[in-house]
Amino acid sequence: MKKxxxxxxxxxxxxxxxxxxxxxxxxxxxxxxxADAECPFSEKELxxxxxxxxxxxxxxxxxxxxxxxxxxxxxxxxxxxxxLHLRVNSDPIANTxxxxxxxxxxxxxxxxxxxxxxxxxxxxxxxxxxxxxRRSALGENRIVTDVxxxxxSDNRGSDVRIFLRGAKGISIVIxxxxxxxxxxxxxxLFCGGGALPALYGLGILYRCFGGAxxxxxxxxxxxxxxxxxxxxxxxxxxxxxxxxxSNSLCVNRKLFPDFYGMVKKLREQNFHVNLWEHAxxxxxxxxxxxxxxxxxxxxxxxxxxxxxxxEEVRRTYAEYHERxxxxxxxxxxxxxxxxxSDYSTNWSFPPYAKFPGGTNGEQMHQLLGTxxxxxxxxxxxxxxxxxxSQIRSLGAGASPYSFALYSDLYAHKDFVRGIIxxxxxxxxxxxxxxxxxxxxxxxxxxxxxxxxxxxxxxxWMIPSPPWQQWDCEKNNRGELLENREELTKKCRDILSxxxxxxxYLYAKYFEYALHGTPVFRAMPLAYPQDLRFRDCEDEYMLxxxxxxxxIDADTNAQRKVIFPAGEWIGFFDHKVYAGEATIxxxxxxxxxxxxxxxxxxxxxxxxxDAKPVPVTVYAFxxxxxxxxxxxxxGESFDYESGKYNVLKITYRNGKIQTKSEGKFGGKxxxxxxxxxxxx
Numbered sequence: 001m002k003k004x005x006x007x008x009x010x011x012x013x014x015x016x017x018x019x020x021x022x023x024x025x026x027x028x029x030x031x032x033x034x035a036d037a038e039c040p041f042s043e044k045e046l047x048x049x050x051x052x053x054x055x056x057x058x059x060x061x062x063x064x065x066x067x068x069x070x071x072x073x074x075x076x077x078x079x080x081x082x083x084l085h086l087r088v089n090s091d092p093i094a095n096t097x098x099x100x101x102x103x104x105x106x107x108x109x110x111x112x113x114x115x116x117x118x119x120x121x122x123x124x125x126x127x128x129x130x131x132x133x134r135r136s137a138l139g140e141n142r143i144v145t146d147v148x149x150x151x152x153s154d155n156r157g158s159d160v161r162i163f164l165r166g167a168k169g170i171s172i173v174i175x176x177x178x179x180x181x182x183x184x185x186x187x188x189l190f191c192g193g194g195a196l197p198a199l200y201g202l203g204i205l206y207r208c209f210g211g212a213x214x215x216x217x218x219x220x221x222x223x224x225x226x227x228x229x230x231x232x233x234x235x236x237x238x239x240x241x242x243x244x245x246s247n248s249l250c251v252n253r254k255l256f257p258d259f260y261g262m263v264k265k266l267r268e269q270n271f272h273v274n275l276w277e278h279a280x281x282x283x284x285x286x287x288x289x290x291x292x293x294x295x296x297x298x299x300x301x302x303x304x305x306x307x308x309x310x311e312e313v314r315r316t317y318a319e320y321h322e323r324x325x326x327x328x329x330x331x332x333x334x335x336x337x338x339x340x341s342d343y344s345t346n347w348s349f350p351p352y353a354k355f356p357g358g359t360n361g362e363q364m365h366q367l368l369g370t371x372x373x374x375x376x377x378x379x380x381x382x383x384x385x386x387x388x389s390q391i392r393s394l395g396a397g398a399s400p401y402s403f404a405l406y407s408d409l410y411a412h413k414d415f416v417r418g419i420i421x422x423x424x425x426x427x428x429x430x431x432x433x434x435x436x437x438x439x440x441x442x443x444x445x446x447x448x449x450x451x452x453x454x455x456x457x458x459x460w461m462i463p464s465p466p467w468q469q470w471d472c473e474k475n476n477r478g479e480l481l482e483n484r485e486e487l488t489k490k491c492r493d494i495l496s497x498x499x500x501x502x503x504y505l506y507a508k509y510f511e512y513a514l515h516g517t518p519v520f521r522a523m524p525l526a527y528p529q530d531l532r533f534r535d536c537e538d539e540y541m542l543x544x545x546x547x548x549x550x551i552d553a554d555t556n557a558q559r560k561v562i563f564p565a566g567e568w569i570g571f572f573d574h575k576v577y578a579g580e581a582t583i584x585x586x587x588x589x590x591x592x593x594x595x596x597x598x599x600x601x602x603x604x605x606x607x608x609d610a611k612p613v614p615v616t617v618y619a620f621x622x623x624x625x626x627x628x629x630x631x632x633x634g635e636s637f638d639y640e641s642g643k644y645n646v647l648k649i650t651y652r653n654g655k656i657q658t659k660s661e662g663k664f665g666g667k668x669x670x671x672x673x674x675x676x677x678x679x
Contacts, residue, residue: 005029007037007176007186013048014055014169019363020117021397024309025374030193030516032186037176040112054165057172061159065110066534067126068180068524069424071103071395072405074414077421077522077537079106083125088365088393090339090347090408097124100339101394101405102366103425105187106160109528113175113183115190115396118164119363125161180528181517188426188516192400195428196513198331199634199668200272200608201388201402202505203232203455204495207274207334210237210460213255214262221271223465225606227488230495232607234266235274235334237460245337246280246303249287249320263329270609274332274389275325279317279372280305287320294356296364298349305349308371309357309364318379326379332389333376335403338369339393369393373401384636388454390430399426399516404454406430412445412553413538419452420540423518423525430454435461436470439487444553446491447589450498451548453520467491496604503600503615503629503669508543510630513639519543527564536562539590545597546571549583549590558584561592568592569620569679576621576679593620595679598627598651600669608634612670617649617656619676624652631660631668647671 002010008029021027047058066080075095076082084097092098104116106124116122164170175186188194206224208217217234224231238244240259242252251259263273280303281288281295288304294313295304306313321333340348353361369391377400380387391403405418405427415431422429431452436442449455459465462475468484469475481487508519518525521541523533539549539561547568549561561581568577571591583590593599599618611634619625632644645662647669656674 001039001043004173005190006032006034007182008032008190009039009174009176010171011043011046011174012169012171013057014050014167016169016171017118017120017167019119019309019359019367020171021119021367021370021395022117024367024371025397027190027192027397029191030189032189034182037178037182039174039176040110041174048170050168051163054163055167055170057162057170059114059160059162061108061127062110065108066524067106067108067160068522069103069106069113069421070097070099070124071105071421071425072099072101072418072427072429073421074099074409074411074417077417078524078535079124079126081126081128083123083128085121085123086366087121088339088369090341090392091343092409100392100407101369101398101422101425101427103394103396103427105396105425107180107183107424107525109180109524109534111177111179111182111528113187114160115173115175115187116162116164117171117173118167119359119366120164120167121362121366123163123165125157125163127157127160180525181521184424184426184518184525185516188399188512188518191397191426193514194399194426194509194512194516194518195402196386196509196639197388197402198386199502199506200232201332201386201454202498202502202509203608204230204498205233205235205274205454205456206231206465207235207237207456207458207460209463210239212236212239212463214257214259216463218262218265220465221266221269225269227492228606229465229488229492230499230604230606231271233272233274233332235276235456235458237276240275241277243282243284245278245301246282246285247277248282248284249277249324250284260328267329270607272331273329274334275330276334276336278335278337279308279368280337287316290316296349296353296355296361298353298361300346300348305353305364307355307357307359307364308368308375309355309359314371314375314378318375321376322379322383326383331385332387334390335369335372335376336392338372338391340365366395370395370398370401373398373403377401381637384638386635386637390454390456394427397426404428404430404456406432406456410434412448412550416448416540416550417537419520420522420537422453423520423522423540428453430456432456432458433466434458435472436466439470440556441553442466442470442487443490443494444551444556444589446494448550448553450494450501451542451550451589451591455495455498499604499608500601502602502608502613504543504546507600507629510639510644530564532562545594545599547590547592547594549592551584551587551589556584558582561590563592567595567621569595569677574677574679595621596625597622598625598649600627600629600649600671612667614672615669616672617651617674619651619674621677621679623654623676626650629669631662631666632664633666634668
C-alpha cells in the first residue's frame, strides 16, 4: 500500500493494466487542504485472487454499510445488494451497470471511496455474493411461498467484490475521510478538481430546429430578445454540416451562406454559439486522410474513428477546430454518439476493434467520451477561455471538464436520478427538455431543468419554441397555441429563476473547482448518517442550503418531501417545514431554504453579459447570518493562478456588510441590499 496524499492510498496486485483514464488524461491532482485520514482497510483485509479469465478483489464491509456511485445511473441510487457490470451503452433499460457514463468509483456510508484504475468493463458486486458454508452455519429449514420474502431473505454478503475480465492485475485508489462527502471531494481533487464553467454557461442554452437555416436561427434569436425569454447560448444541430452522419465538419453553405457573419450577428446580441458534432469522420472531412492511419480498424456510418488516445490525434483535431470555429467566435460543442447502443447494428465500433495506440474496442468505448472532452478542454485552456459544453459519454477522471451529459432517453424520474447519481462520480448532468405531451409536463420539466447543473431546451424536433406549441406535430405544421403568450410568460418566469440563482450557483461551482465539493448533492451524500435518505431517489441538495424536490412531470401526482433535521423555509410560500410534508397539484417544484441561510439572488436578466450583476441578499428566517460569493472575470482560467476574490457577506439587524479579499481587480457582483424573509 502506497500513500499518494492526504487520505489517499494506492493498492496494486499482479500486473498493472496498460491503459487507464489517468495514464491517458495526464491527471494532476489538486491540493487537498483538509486533515489527513487513515486508510479504512489493512492490506490483509484486501483479498486478491487470480482467476482463469481475470482477477478478483474482495473488500470487507460492515452490516449497516451502504454503497453508491459508479457513474451516471438512471435506474437506482443505492447499489447495496446489487451486481453491476460497467459498460458504455446509450440504452440502459435496467440497473445492470450499463450507462452513458460508467465510472469505476464507489463510495460507502462509512466515509471512504474506492476507484479502480482501469479502462475495462469492471464488474462490482455489493454484498450479494455469498460463498458456500457448512451446514452448521446455515439457518433453520423453512418454506418460503412469498416472492418478496424470498428476495429479502439471507441476501446480504459480507464483502464488495470487483472483477476485471481479461486482466492480470488490479490497481485501486482508496479515498478516506470522515464521511461520504469527504470521499467524493477527495476523488474529485485527485482528478484535478471540479469544473468551473464560464458564467454564460450557467445560463440557458436553446438548441434550434434540426432543419433550421441561417434565417431561421437569427429569427429564433430575435424572438428570444423580443419576448424577454432568458437565453445565453444558441445551439445548431447536424444540419449545419455538409454531411452527417458521419461528420464532414464543413459548413453547409446552402443553409448557411454567411455562416461566420451569422455567428458575428449572434455574438452582437450576446448569444454564444454551440455546434453539434461527433467524432466519426466522413471521407469529405478535411481531416480524413491525415487521420486515416491513426484511426481504428472499423468504420462507423462510413466514417473513420480517430484514436483519441494519441496526443497527435487530439492536437490535430483541436487545431482544426481552432482554425475553423473557435477563432471565428464559436464557443462550445455538443459532442454526440461517443457512446454505443444495443439497438443499432452500426451505432459504434465493436468491442474487438483495434486502435493504433494499443487499446481495443472495449477500452476505447469506456474512454472515448472522456478523451474527446480532454481534447476540447486542453484547447480551451490554451486559449484561456472557459466554456460549458455537452457530451454523451464520460468516465473516470472527468470532473475538471466543463461538459454536461445528456441522453436520448426521456423518463423524468430517470432524469432526476441522473442529477442525483452524477454527484457521486464527478459528473454533471442535464435533464434537458425536448418533446412534451402537455403544458403541465413542459412546466414540470422546466422546473427541474433550472435547478440542475446545465439548462438546455432542445428544440431540434420543432421549428418554434415549445411554449408557442408543445405538440410536436402541430408545431411542425405551424399551428401555434392560442394561449402561447400566457404560456410564454409562465416559461419565462421559470427560466428567469435560473438567472436569479446565478450568484449562488456560481459560488457553488467555484467551491467545486477549488475543493471538489459537488454543486448538486444526493441526500445520502449530504446527510450520510440520516437513514431516511439511504434510498432517496427524488430529492437532492443544491449546495448546503437549498433542498430541491421535483414533482413528477409524467403524473403530476402529489409526493412526500423528507426534510433534514432543523427547519426549512419554502422559497415560494415562505412557510416553515420540518420532518415530512406532502406537495404537488398546482404547487411549484419544491424548493426549500435552510433556516438561517443567506441566499444571494440576482435581478433576472436576459443573459449574463452585463457585469457587475446586481444582487440582493435574502435572509431566510434569521436576523443575522453570513455567506460567501466568488468574483473573477467569469470567462478565463486566471482563477487557477489565484486571480479571484472571496466576497464575504454579513447580515446583522437589517444591515448588510461586505468584505472582498483577493487578487481580482474588478467586480462580478454588485450587492444592492438585503431583505429579511419573515416566517
